[in-house]
Amino acid sequence: MTGLRASVAGVVAALLVVLTTLLAGPASAHSTLVSSDPANGSSVASGPSSVTLTFNEALQDAYDALTVVGPDNRYWQSDEKARVEGPRITVGLRPLGPVGEYRINYRVTSADGHPVSGQVRFTLTTAGTGTPGAEATASSSDNGGVTWWPYAVGVVVVVALGGGAFLLRRRTAGV
Template identity: 65%
Template sequence: MTSSVARRLVGGALAAFLVVLASIAFAGPASAHSSLVSSDPARGASVSAGPQRVTLTFNEALQDSYDTLTVVGPDQNFWQQGDAQVVGQRISIALRPLGPAGEYRINYRVTSADGHPVSGQVPFTLTTAGTGTPGPSADGSDSSDDSGIPVWVYVVVVVVVVGVATTFVVRRRART
């Protein structure tokens, strides 16, 4: 390798190093997503009576789109009522009067100012049972929901019809 080629390689490597160093030194702050600052009730709080609303506060304004705020009780039922409201850095929702004592989970999914979704969960504990009536089941099952004929009935009917049709076709071919 000639000395001029070696100088070019060293010069190129030094220039690349200086570009990387300058980009690190002059880089602006990274754009971060919203993060939860506080909640009412507070994370892990024990309350003797259920609050009328839950409110979450974030470090920046939230977009009022695709937001979800639910409260699930120890009975695996929803306890929120109505729609969540976003005002600036806060999202809140009204609660039904709470029922069984135990851990309630505030589940959230919000859209940060930069458009990215942020989700999480804030638990609190109700120490004294209330008299409230829950909303629907959070796991999607509802014992009072009779959605009609079970699927297995349709499967049995299809198997019987296919069996009868096959038997009919086989016997007809055997006769001819």
């Protein structure tokens, strides 16, 4: 029985470590958005020629994405690739078109290698004459930075540990 209690205690300890890891908040070492141009929530009468996001630390120039989706659900960033320069990421814009809210969706790579994503919004108050790009895809909207896979791995680990403890208990009970 003592061996069984030690095994169950080990499984419980492992389970607590897994749950603590999965439920922990994001590490503060990741990049944090400091400002945007245009500013988040601002209203502009004419469209800017580019958008720039500034973070609290230098970014890696890897796997970055910066898109601007208008109220017509079409892309308004230029065809050029976003440029990362130190803590800033910039992309050019086409001349804007319809009045309404424009969403700047971003994904950048922190100095520590972790991806950070989010969204900034601004409103165009006077219609422009620009021509949009392609229709935005479903993946262009921000999910608030929530990643599902750690939770799926956690469920698998919890089920595996519970199943292992159950089998160990049955085996030591002689069933």
